[in-house]
Amino acid sequence: MQTDYDIIVIGAGVAGCCVARELARWDASIVVLEAGNDICSGATRANSGIIHAGFDPKPGSAKARYNKRGSELYPQWSNELGFPIINNGSLVVAYSEEELATVRDLVARGHENGIEGVRELSRDELFELEPNVSHEALGALLAPTGGICDPYHVALRAGENAAQNGVTFEFNARVASVEKEGDAFRVVLEQGSVLHARAIVNAAGVYADEINNMVSKRKLEITARRGDYCLLDTDYGPLFTHTMFQAPTANGKGVLVSPTIHGNLLIGPNAHAQDSKSSLATERSGLEEILEAAKKTWPDCSMRGVITNFAGLRATGNTGDFEIGEPDDAPGFFNIACFESPGLTSAPAVAEDLGVQIAAFLGAQPRADFNPHNKPKMLFAMMDDEAREAAIAANPAEGHLVCRCCTVSEADIVDVLHGPLPCLSLDALKWRCGAMMGRCHGGFCSPELMKIFVRETGLEPTQVDRRGANSPLVVEARSDYIDYVAAKKAEAPEGLAQSEIAGQNAIYDAVVVGGGAAGIAAANAAAQAGAKRVLLIDREAQLGGILKQCVHSGFGLHRFAEELTGPEYAARELGSLNDAVELLLNTSVLRIDAAAEAGGAHTVVASNKEGLREIAAKAVVLSTGSRERGSGSINIAGTRPAGVFSAGSAQNFMNLQGCLPGRRIVIQGTGDVGLIMARRLTLQGAEVLCVLGTSPWPAGLRRNIVQCLDDYDIPLLLSKTVVRLEGEKRLEAVWIADAELGTRAPIPGTEERIECDTLLLSIGLLPENEVAKTAGVEVSSATGGAIVDDTLATNVPGIFACGNALHVHDVVDFASAEGDRAGLAAAAYALGKGGTRAASSDIAVEAGNGVSYVVPQRILRASIEAGGEVTLFFRVRKPLEKPSFEIQGITAAGDTLELKRKKARIAVPAEMEQMTIKLDDLATIERISVHAEGVQSNG
Amino acid sequence: MAEVKYFTCVSCPMGCMLEVRLNAAGEVEDVSGHTCNRGIEYAKQEAVNPERNISAVVWVEGVLEPLSVKTARPIPKAKIFDVMEEIRDLSLKAPIQAGQTLIENAANTGVAIVATKTLG
Numbered sequence A: 001m002q003t004d005y006d007i008i009v010i011g012a013g014v015a016g017c018c019v020a021r022e023l024a025r026w027d028a029s030i031v032v033l034e035a036g037n038d039i040c041s042g043a044t045r046a047n048s049g050i051i052h053a054g055f056d057p058k059p060g061s062a063k064a065r066y067n068k069r070g071s072e073l074y075p076q077w078s079n080e081l082g083f084p085i086i087n088n089g090s091l092v093v094a095y096s097e098e099e100l101a102t103v104r105d106l107v108a109r110g111h112e113n114g115i116e117g118v119r120e121l122s123r124d125e126l127f128e129l130e131p132n133v134s135h136e137a138l139g140a141l142l143a144p145t146g147g148i149c150d151p152y153h154v155a156l157r158a159g160e161n162a163a164q165n166g167v168t169f170e171f172n173a174r175v176a177s178v179e180k181e182g183d184a185f186r187v188v189l190e191q192g193s194v195l196h197a198r199a200i201v202n203a204a205g206v207y208a209d210e211i212n213n214m215v216s217k218r219k220l221e222i223t224a225r226r227g228d229y230c231l232l233d234t235d236y237g238p239l240f241t242h243t244m245f246q247a248p249t250a251n252g253k254g255v256l257v258s259p260t261i262h263g264n265l266l267i268g269p270n271a272h273a274q275d276s277k278s279s280l281a282t283e284r285s286g287l288e289e290i291l292e293a294a295k296k297t298w299p300d301c302s303m304r305g306v307i308t309n310f311a312g313l314r315a316t317g318n319t320g321d322f323e324i325g326e327p328d329d330a331p332g333f334f335n336i337a338c339f340e341s342p343g344l345t346s347a348p349a350v351a352e353d354l355g356v357q358i359a360a361f362l363g364a365q366p367r368a369d370f371n372p373h374n375k376p377k378m379l380f381a382m383m384d385d386e387a388r389e390a391a392i393a394a395n396p397a398e399g400h401l402v403c404r405c406c407t408v409s410e411a412d413i414v415d416v417l418h419g420p421l422p423c424l425s426l427d428a429l430k431w432r433c434g435a436m437m438g439r440c441h442g443g444f445c446s447p448e449l450m451k452i453f454v455r456e457t458g459l460e461p462t463q464v465d466r467r468g469a470n471s472p473l474v475v476e477a478r479s480d481y482i483d484y485v486a487a488k489k490a491e492a493p494e495g496l497a498q499s500e501i502a503g504q505n506a507i508y509d510a511v512v513v514g515g516g517a518a519g520i521a522a523a524n525a526a527a528q529a530g531a532k533r534v535l536l537i538d539r540e541a542q543l544g545g546i547l548k549q550c551v552h553s554g555f556g557l558h559r560f561a562e563e564l565t566g567p568e569y570a571a572r573e574l575g576s577l578n579d580a581v582e583l584l585l586n587t588s589v590l591r592i593d594a595a596a597e598a599g600g601a602h603t604v605v606a607s608n609k610e611g612l613r614e615i616a617a618k619a620v621v622l623s624t625g626s627r628e629r630g631s632g633s634i635n636i637a638g639t640r641p642a643g644v645f646s647a648g649s650a651q652n653f654m655n656l657q658g659c660l661p662g663r664r665i666v667i668q669g670t671g672d673v674g675l676i677m678a679r680r681l682t683l684q685g686a687e688v689l690c691v692l693g694t695s696p697w698p699a700g701l702r703r704n705i706v707q708c709l710d711d712y713d714i715p716l717l718l719s720k721t722v723v724r725l726e727g728e729k730r731l732e733a734v735w736i737a738d739a740e741l742g743t744r745a746p747i748p749g750t751e752e753r754i755e756c757d758t759l760l761l762s763i764g765l766l767p768e769n770e771v772a773k774t775a776g777v778e779v780s781s782a783t784g785g786a787i788v789d790d791t792l793a794t795n796v797p798g799i800f801a802c803g804n805a806l807h808v809h810d811v812v813d814f815a816s817a818e819g820d821r822a823g824l825a826a827a828a829y830a831l832g833k834g835g836t837r838a839a840s841s842d843i844a845v846e847a848g849n850g851v852s853y854v855v856p857q858r859i860l861r862a863s864i865e866a867g868g869e870v871t872l873f874f875r876v877r878k879p880l881e882k883p884s885f886e887i888q889g890i891t892a893a894g895d896t897l898e899l900k901r902k903k904a905r906i907a908v909p910a911e912m913e914q915m916t917i918k919l920d921d922l923a924t925i926e927r928i929s930v931h932a933e934g935v936q937s938n939g
Numbered sequence B: 001m002a003e004v005k006y007f008t009c010v011s012c013p014m015g016c017m018l019e020v021r022l023n024a025a026g027e028v029e030d031v032s033g034h035t036c037n038r039g040i041e042y043a044k045q046e047a048v049n050p051e052r053n054i055s056a057v058v059w060v061e062g063v064l065e066p067l068s069v070k071t072a073r074p075i076p077k078a079k080i081f082d083v084m085e086e087i088r089d090l091s092l093k094a095p096i097q098a099g100q101t102l103i104e105n106a107a108n109t110g111v112a113i114v115a116t117k118t119l120g
Helices: A014-023 A062-081 A097-112 A123-129 A151-164 A205-215 A284-294 A343-362 A385-394 A410-417 A426-433 A446-457 A481-487 A498-502 A517-528 A545-549 A566-575 A647-657 A672-683 A702-712 A770-774 A812-830 A861-866 B037-048 B077-088
Strands: A004-010 A030-033 A090-094 A119-121 A139-143 A147-149 A168-170 A175-181 A184-189 A194-202 A222-232 A243-246 A256-259 A265-268 A272-274 A306-317 A323-325 A333-337 A401-403 A508-513 A534-537 A553-555 A581-584 A588-593 A602-608 A611-622 A626-628 A644-646 A664-668 A687-693 A716-718 A720-726 A733-738 A752-755 A758-761 A765-767 A799-801 A843-847 A851-855 A869-876 A880-891 A896-903 A913-918 A925-936 B003-008 B017-022 B028-032 B055-061 B063-071 B101-103 B113-115
Touching: A004 A014, A004 A184, A004 A343, A014 A030, A014 A151, A014 A194, A014 A333, A014 A343, A030 A151, A030 A194, A062 A147, A062 A151, A062 A343, A090 A097, A090 A123, A097 A119, A097 A139, A119 A123, A123 A139, A147 A151, A151 A168, A151 A343, A151 A426, A175 A205, A194 A205, A194 A343, A205 A222, A205 A306, A205 A333, A222 A284, A265 A284, A284 A306, A323 A343, A333 A343, A385 A602, A385 A611, A401 A410, A401 A446, A410 A426, A410 A446, A426 A446, A446 A481, A446 A647, A481 B063, A508 A517, A508 A602, A508 A812, A517 A534, A517 A545, A517 A566, A517 A581, A517 A611, A517 A812, A534 A611, A545 A566, A545 A647, A553 A566, A566 A812, A588 A770, A611 A812, A626 A647, A644 A647, A647 A672, A647 A758, A647 B063, A664 A672, A664 A720, A672 A687, A672 A702, A672 A758, A687 A720, A702 B003, A799 A812, A843 A851, A851 A925, A869 A880, A869 A925, A880 A913, A896 A913, A896 A925, B003 B037, B017 B037, B028 B037, B055 B077, B077 B113
Parallel strands: A004 A030, A004 A194, A030 A168, A090 A243, A194 A333, A508 A534, A508 A611, A534 A581, A611 A799, A644 A758, A664 A687, A664 A758, A687 A716, A843 A925
Antiparallel strands: A090 A139, A119 A139, A175 A184, A184 A194, A222 A265, A222 A272, A222 A306, A243 A256, A256 A265, A323 A333, A588 A602, A602 A611, A626 A765, A720 A733, A733 A752, A851 A869, A869 A913, A880 A896, A880 A925, B003 B017, B017 B028, B055 B063, B063 B113, B101 B113
16 A cells, blocks of 8 residues: 555545545546545535535635536536536525515625526426425525436545546545644554555535544634435436425524435435434434425325435534635645535535645646546446447457346446446445445345355355444355355257247247236236247246245245245246246346237337347237335334345345355345245244234234244234334344324334344245336226236236236236137237227226225226136235125115125235135126125234 | 143145143144145144244355255254254355255254255
8 A cells, every 4th residue: 555645635425535536637646545445425415415506605705606607517527527417597485475475685795606596496487497386485585506316426536537547445444633843744553554645625514624634724614404305206307307405594593305316306405414424224203204394395295105214414614605625734635624514515516626736735747648528337227229229249248238127237337346446345335336226225146246245255155244343234145155256157048949930030929028927827827728839038047037046935835826935936836837938037027018000019128248139019918017015115214234034135146156145134024025034034944033024913914924924933023113223333232112093103102122143034035027117007096016908918908917917916827827818819819819898888897995996997898798707806905704705796876786705714915815706696796896895803 | 630722723725723631641642624635643742842943044155045955854842943043054056956955854853954045
């Protein structure tokens, strides 16, 4: 490690990275020392990401000056460095006459600060721009130059550009002391190394006061002010176009509601001064506070849609303004201190200023070879089809999609792991290429990412950190793990070559998307029904979907009258696969371009290592399965340590990679995957402390409670919920509390601490329908799956849905059976026996009293004319003792007929119910509803 | 003294609540609450000598993906951890065929451990 530099920059947040980039213009040796194991380990990482227009700071202040200049520099920096910005404009909305006066003052201040285009909007103008804003709004300030960015990417691209121009970055290098030694500064790191430099830049964030106070008598005092945030799913991003501020009042600045550059909706922050400068733990009260405050802007705001929460610390100084440049008594020591908002916006302007000042101080000359351009690899997600074709042709790893939620390719990941700045954790990887940032929170891709991370870095799996240094993702792995992943070369797609598909210019009768239980059955049934060309596409190398990792038994009792394990069930299904079914593996479907007219062919667009495929299909069966609900959906407060897994990803790590995810385990959620994992972990040597669920009854099958928990004396705690995580690196403890009956909200005062290193979340599955949506398939809010008729046809003619993609099944045999039916229907459609049969006279099927949903949601009049039977699948809302199920038919005249009634001993939401009715009975019926009545039980 | 024991049937996902009457000698006299014959068999077994199928994974030389294995028949519940220990001690090399017997008589239960997937 080199120890003598011209300049040492302390801190690699946005301030440090930007100033490093500007200093790189000069002939000087530079090192950036960062205490964390990645750039942006402080305020930059948890930040609103707003490029402030500059109307807010006090005229004449450093904040006002740098904000204005910074905001002007952003478009240029965005161009040169390759980070995206969106100029969405900012609004400050007033909801009372008093606030309207404040808004007018802000408009005047904006003019005084010289900010372009700032003006007042009338109420009508406001609603024109933002139709979803609260009707209480009276008017607003519009700042058209306001924008949004990803603060991490601003710092990343600036830091990379610095590194490309010769700046050294040292991570895990916390500065212990700085002192003047002759003409230079002596800097000692916590681990003992000593460095010297002629100039220092203090960009240490909340610690900048401590660094300043080591060398200057002009003492600074920085308070860490915590701001909590909630991030919402991309479904909510389009609700607002502008960044929506609330007019400040005597009670505070309010919270913002803003779209993010990634298309999510961001809510926050509040502001709470705290003693700790390192704790980024969120507080439940804080999260409730911001969601409540956001209702002023967006009255429908609730926990719904929240995918994660986080907290950031702002460095609020005692001087009321930024502290930039040399204190009088410390020449050569340059502060970027007290750098709270609008620090992100100001960073390029401060960097520009300090670059010139420091070069003058050192007498450094401009470098002729400085390259201001950083041309980062374009992410696969950002490419159009043509660019994707070219990229895959140049590098087959581009065609291998690892993170399906965010469309991140293997090439994207490898590029980041070998980028200009070291990538030392899965979190750094996530921030840089977006993998694991989507709805599944890495549930599907983190096991695959682990393999690539180990292969590319040579680390042992137990050395791969989730977040900070020493935050291992898994606690045990085989010692030769690395040999296997290193040997695993880029796999060619199995099955068909492109020539076979495109060469004959053939149109497939049926293309099945997703090769799990339902998909295999669908493809097989379609082929057996006479469909001439059937193609089964799966993203993995082996068919079977989630069955591959379900090594426990309990499958096949209905379909094969035999109890099988998951792999055996899959092998059994595949063993009888019809020869006519063609396979396309290691291939991800990106979208479906639905046929322009009914009866035309759909185009399935897919990607693999050979290129982009466009596959024409008369009928498409969607069997894309489900994903696990993430922790965001229960909004747990506290820290964000390693050791929190979705049950399915933990299952993958254990059963497909032989890694032990943890040793002392708490499982939240009483769904089947969690119960099964409780037993698997116990058998494999881990200690499962408890399984807890928020509702008063378990969500999983009764036999799993008996066999997975009772057998091993694992406590089942009902009406309990995890409220808080503890631990900076790996999880150290969870706090649980009683959950209120009904709302399931935690009851204050009932908290209890459980020491553990792992929390598994098994809080339910959601049908995966991203591909379906691209085709225009209508999705039910009750099931999360497509709305289908009795032939499993969606609203898009020729597109069918089955399996967990349609509604979550508790027994795989039924998913297969549904696949059979979808395959048959798809074949009939392709062979012209089906056609477009939906009619306005179709029967609507509704969930009545006590029933949460019914599938199918429609029965075709054409089916009734053909006769036969239809089976309705439904779930009860709550556990019922001695329930009675009734299917009612409502006639055109409004009369209600009992079509069928059935009694049972017990019904629970975890177990799907089914009832079959004769289609002949429906001739006079217009509408059907399914009811469940009984005594509510605790299951 | 006659005794009554209650079990949740695990033969299938129905999860019937079974009631088993035992006589003074500890023999099963009557089973109720079942909806199929498997329920009767399960109740008789569970009341006298509870048995379980278990499954596990084992590292195999030659492939990263561990081998999944299971008991060929149910083993006495009390023997689960003894059997697991023998499974953990297995030293295997790919290739392995699904159905292949890996242990003939696990922990003296008379039950074999078999592979449930093909590897290599």
